[in-house]
Amino acid sequence: MAKAESRQGLASLLDWRAVGLGFLTAAGAAIALGAIGARVGLEGNLGAAASLEFGALLLGGYVAGRRAGRIGVIQGVAVAVIFIVISASIKAWVEIDLATRYGPQVLGPMDMGGLILGDLVHLIGGCVGGWLADTRRARLDVRADRPRG
Numbered sequence: 001m002a003k004a005e006s007r008q009g010l011a012s013l014l015d016w017r018a019v020g021l022g023f024l025t026a027a028g029a030a031i032a033l034g035a036i037g038a039r040v041g042l043e044g045n046l047g048a049a050a051s052l053e054f055g056a057l058l059l060g061g062y063v064a065g066r067r068a069g070r071i072g073v074i075q076g077v078a079v080a081v082i083f084i085v086i087s088a089s090i091k092a093w094v095e096i097d098l099a100t101r102y103g104p105q106v107l108g109p110m111d112m113g114g115l116i117l118g119d120l121v122h123l124i125g126g127c128v129g130g131w132l133a134d135t136r137r138a139r140l141d142v143r144a145d146r147p148r149g
Contacts, residue, residue, distance in 0.1 A: 014078050018067035022079040026060025026126075027086075050118065054125040057083060061129025069137070076130025080122045 033052040042048040060079045065072020098106050 013071055013074055015064075015068035015070075015075060018064045018075055019078045019082065021067055022060040022062075022064025022075060022126075022129075023082045023086075024060075025063040026056045026079055026083055029056035029059050030083075046114075050121050053118075054121050057122050057125030058129040058132075061126035061131075062133050063129075064126075065130035065133025066136070072130035072133035072137070073127055074130065076126035076128070076133070077123060078126075079129075080126030083126070084119050084122050 030053055033056055034049075037043060037048060037052055042052075057076075057080050060083070061072070061076025064075035064079045068075045095107055
């Protein structure tokens with residue numbers, strides 16, 4: 001029986017409903033934090049933007065880890081991967097539209113360092129959020145095992 005479970009792979013460990021809820025939480029938090037940051041005047045500050053996205057992914061990873069009830073780190077990383085894929089798709093769509101309307105010269109050179117660093121911030125945020133869910137669950141389990149008195 002253990003061999004059959006190990007053959008299913010990583011996808012069998014994921015709770016897709018929890019990951020979906022975590023992604024929606026992260027996306028909503030990113031939009032809300034971005035709007036707050038724009039009101040405060042942080043839209044040009046890359047460090048602030050990265051911090052806000054880190055916080056959004058941390059929250060999304062935590063929600064996914066708590067909802068899944070197991071292996072929160074994996075759930076958080078899955079939230080981050082979905083967030084990265086969807087945000088990259090939206091950015092590509094916008095850039096294709098700009099290039100179609102005004103020509104390819106409107107697009108600047110690709111910033112691979114920024115791209116990799118941004119993805120790393122997202123992955124670490126999701127991972128830390130899932131890890132926090134795991135540690136919280138472990139603390140609650142220890143409290144439940146302690147005798148009252």
